[in-house]
Amino acid sequence: MNHKYKHQGKSKPGExxxxxxxxxxxxxxxxxxxxxxxxxxxxxxxxxxxxxxTKADIxxxxxxxxxxxxxxxxxxxxxxAREPLTGTEFGYALDISRCIGCRRCVYACVAENxxxxxxxxxxxxxxxMEDEKGIDFIHSNLYYDHKEVPHEGHFYLPVSCxxxxxxxxxxxxxVQATWQEPDGIVVVDYDWCIGCRCCMxxxxxxxxxxxxxxxxxxxxxxxxxxxxLGNRPRNKGVVEKxxxxxxxxxxxxxxKCVEVCPVGARKFGNLxxxxxxxxxILKNKRVLVLKEDLNTQPKFFYFFAT
Amino acid sequence: MLKFxxxxxxxxxxxxxxxxxxxxxxxxxxxDQEKKVQISSQKRGNDIQVPLPPFSxxxxxxxxxxxxxxxxxxRRELDAHEDIVLKHDEQNRWCLDCHDAKNRDxxxxxxxxxxxFKESYILCGQCHGxxxxxxxxxxxxxxxxxxxxxxxxxxxxxxHNPHAPRFKKMKPEPAPEKPGGSR
Numbered sequence: 001m002n003h004k005y006k007h008q009g010k011s012k013p014g015e016x017x018x019x020x021x022x023x024x025x026x027x028x029x030x031x032x033x034x035x036x037x038x039x040x041x042x043x044x045x046x047x048x049x050x051x052x053x054t055k056a057d058i059x060x061x062x063x064x065x066x067x068x069x070x071x072x073x074x075x076x077x078x079x080x081a082r083e084p085l086t087g088t089e090f091g092y093a094l095d096i097s098r099c100i101g102c103r104r105c106v107y108a109c110v111a112e113n114x115x116x117x118x119x120x121x122x123x124x125x126x127x128x129m130e131d132e133k134g135i136d137f138i139h140s141n142l143y144y145d146h147k148e149v150p151h152e153g154h155f156y157l158p159v160s161c162x163x164x165x166x167x168x169x170x171x172x173x174x175v176q177a178t179w180q181e182p183d184g185i186v187v188v189d190y191d192w193c194i195g196c197r198c199c200m201x202x203x204x205x206x207x208x209x210x211x212x213x214x215x216x217x218x219x220x221x222x223x224x225x226x227x228x229l230g231n232r233p234r235n236k237g238v239v240e241k242x243x244x245x246x247x248x249x250x251x252x253x254x255x256k257c258v259e260v261c262p263v264g265a266r267k268f269g270n271l272x273x274x275x276x277x278x279x280x281i282l283k284n285k286r287v288l289v290l291k292e293d294l295n296t297q298p299k300f301f302y303f304f305a306t
Numbered sequence: 307m308l309k310f311x312x313x314x315x316x317x318x319x320x321x322x323x324x325x326x327x328x329x330x331x332x333x334x335x336x337x338d339q340e341k342k343v344q345i346s347s348q349k350r351g352n353d354i355q356v357p358l359p360p361f362s363x364x365x366x367x368x369x370x371x372x373x374x375x376x377x378x379x380x381r382r383e384l385d386a387h388e389d390i391v392l393k394h395d396e397q398n399r400w401c402l403d404c405h406d407a408k409n410r411d412x413x414x415x416x417x418x419x420x421x422x423f424k425e426s427y428i429l430c431g432q433c434h435g436x437x438x439x440x441x442x443x444x445x446x447x448x449x450x451x452x453x454x455x456x457x458x459x460x461x462x463x464x465x466h467n468p469h470a471p472r473f474k475k476m477k478p479e480p481a482p483e484k485p486g487g488s489r
Contacts, residue, residue, distance in 0.1 A: 085454075103479035120483045143484060148475035252452040263473065264448035264465070276453070277444040285445075305440060 049176070050189040050229070062228065069226075069233055073219045081228040082250045084183035090244050091184075091271040091278040092255075093287070093301040094158060098265035101126050101149040101156030105257035105266065109160075112245060112256040113231040114223055116215030123209065123242040124160045124257065131155060135290075160257075161186065161207040161242035162290060162298035172202035178239075183250075184271075184299055185243050187229035195237040204291050208241045244268070271299065354442065356461050359423040362389070366423075369410040377407045393470035404429055404468075430462045 047053075047061060062079045069077040106124045115121040127140035131153050140157070150156065167186050170178055177192035178199055200208040214236040226232040227247035234240055245255035249268070258266040269276035278301075281287065285303040359366075371386075381400050384390070392399065406414040413421045413429050421429050431438030440446035444457060447465065451458040462468070 088454075100473070100476070101478060102476050103481075106482075107479050122482050125482070143481045144478075145481045146478065149478045150475065249453065252454045254450060254453050259448075259450045261448060262465075262476070264446065267445060267449075269453050273454075277449070280443045280445055305446065 049192050073222045075224045077224040079226050079232050084181050089184045089271045091299045093267040093281045095265040095305045096302050097304045097306045098263045099156045104260050108256045108260040118216045119213045121209045126158045128154050162205050162300040165297035168202040169199035172198040190234050190238045193238040208239050211236050356459050367411045372410040390469045
């Protein structure tokens with residue numbers, strides 16, 4: 001008669017369900033439901049820091065991400081985790097004498113790198129400066145709105161991540177969610193970032209941006225060609241930044257901003273290759289870096305070709 | 307055995323000739339031109355690949371109209387080409403300083419050597435030497451393609467109108483939202 005109660009421990013035969021048993025089961029079930037709902041059981045919660053993941057881990061995570069993105073945006077996604085090419089250290093140069101402040105680079109970057117349209121995130125900020133004041137951040141204007149550019153008596157200074165060789169943001173991160181790759185690109189592990197924004201406070205160039213809300217990107221505008229440490233869709237509460245288009249440059253391509261600049265002011269290449277465009281600029285042109293006195297050692301150079 | 311050897315030599319030589327002169331077998335006018343350009347490029351020691359020149363529709367070859375016409379080198383108001391407003395050292399320059407009067411489909415350098423439109427950068431570089439030097443290195447002008455491989459170049463004329471080379475002003479993309487506006 002009692003075989004039903006065989007596994008019920010101390011509960012007495014005849015008693016349907018003890019109070020202790022009921023509470024235990026309820027707690028366990030609700031905990032499981034919560035964990036499952038948060039994706040903990042799917043492995044997201046226990047996902048390790050990117051640098052400690054094995055190749056198999058990365059493959060598994062990428063498969064999960066790809067199917068997740070495909071479900072959200074209705075498009076086939078590729079999330080690459082392509083490693084740095086050996087013998088490369090990327091450098092960038094921008095010709096201040098050519099930039100006309102048209103902001104084509106800003107929006108090409110937004111589209112290529114899946115930045116949130118609302119709330120708005122722009123990795124490139126084009127500052128308008130007065131000829132007479134020279135490079136003067138305090139009096140620069142990010143929100144200029146002229147009918148036509150370049151505006152008389154002004155010049156333009158686009159600022160994005162300077163990919164410092166001595167990056168203060170990396171030192172500021174309390175959980176090491178941001179670091180410099182061997183090819184010089186400073187990247188963020190979006191799954192490891194805790195959103196404390198210490199890196200944003202540490203960056204002297206205002207080049208890091210926080211996702212204050214869940215990023216909104218229309219499905220038809222999403223770029224499905226992504227990199228794990230670059231332009232894959234992000235979540236609310238993480239910091240993001242320019243990666244020199246890591247998804248393109250590790251395939252040998254130019255960053256998007258270089259390709260769209262209508263005046264050809266943007267130059268990119270391998271600092272370790274003596275025949276590269278970037279080395280020619282460093283050797284032959286008048287070059288400057290921003291806030292040199294801070295010893296951040298940017299790999300983003302500004303130059304004057306004329 | 308000797309027969310085989312001779313046949314092998316003939317075949318190999320034939321193949322080499324075919325591979326070396328792919329244009330030798332085409333009578334097509336365009337590929338003949340391409341051949342000329344390639345040969346002259348090799349002579350000057352550069353292998354820059356550029357897209358076709360940005361001609362207005364129906365304008366090329368020039369000889370189609372000018373072939374029969376008598377050449378008038380006088381500076382004057384033109385009856386045709388109303389769209390061209392010369393704003394490129396216009397005090398000192400006129401059509402035939404760059405366009406060739408005899409060979410209408412070519413340009414010419416200061417020393418009279420003919421230059422194809424596809425190599426017009428050589429012509430521009432006569433005055434704009436440092437720009438040409440930077441352009442060859444990939445520092446002047448827009449590059450697309452691969453930073454460690456094949457780069458796509460553009461001719462000077464793709465960005466600068468040769469008759470009025472200064473860039474026109476353009477409308478900027480919208481300014482970013484001010485903080486607080488989005489929340």
